[in-house]
């Protein structure tokens with residue numbers, strides 16, 4: 503029983519994921535399990551929404567304590583926020599909206615980019631065996647594939663950690679715009695095959711290439727992946743994309759979008775509940791069948 507109906511009372515907090523489509527979202531299972539595991543009196547619903555602003559207008563009841571915001575509402579939700587976390591504002595998208603209990607104001611956050619960056623950092627630290635004071639991304643060449651919302655978040659996050667950011671995108675103009683915004687270098691997608699200024703670079707795919715059902719697609723030849731110490735893919739369905747599989751076959755460290763997905767949900771759980779207990783949500787996740 504996903505929603506544990508018996509527990510719903512007048513003061514039960516209501517959360518949900520707002521998206522279109524939303525039927526495939528793992529949020530209700532994940533957050534529902536996490537709430538139950540700590541005894542937090544709340545439910546989490548899938549909310550199929552066409553227009554985010556009119557949805558908020560219609561359901562302004564205080565019963566809604568917060569939302570996860572999915573595609574295509576990440577920009578609209580930012581516009582509807584009364585206050586926005588400064589980094590989310592800079593990125594131009596939020597994935598979490600919390601109704602502040604004291605005054606009912608809507609506060610927007612973005613837990614996506616911190617999730618991806620911390621997943622990459624922790625994996626790098628683990629594979630080197632060294633725990634350094636600074637970020638393991640500092641001074642590394644960090645190649646971002648794609649220049650959409652996710653690309654922007656990753657580029658910003660890597661730059662903040664002191665990485666040398668390179669943006670490669672099918673539409674070169676978009677790569678250039680993003681590179682100018684974060685203070686990085688833009689290159690054409692076609693030039694990425696011959697781009698190896700140094701060993702030990704990091705690659706982050708933020709495009710949808712390789713996503714289910716097009717699981718055989720990839721933007722880079724396997725050979726090219728040799729220049730990288732770590733390859734990250736924001737896609738979580740499949741958990742291991744062709745890009746990641748080929749990197750792994752070469753002995754390159756990989757980080758799946760599933761790591762990012764779990765960590766962004768952990769960040770939301772903390773914002774929703776104010777509880778720092780995050781390992782529980784990990785164990786809740788193990789039971790989720792993504793396909």
Ligand code: ATR
Nearest residue numbers: 648649650651652653671672673676708709710711
């Ligand atoms: P999101 O906000 O999820 O990042 P988006 O803004 O639609 O989504 O961006 C999608 C990214 O994937 C873009 O960088 C897009 O490249 P363009 O800017 O050239 O459109 C990239 N992308 C999508 N399909 C692609 C494909 N078949 N080949 C190469 N890049 C692709």
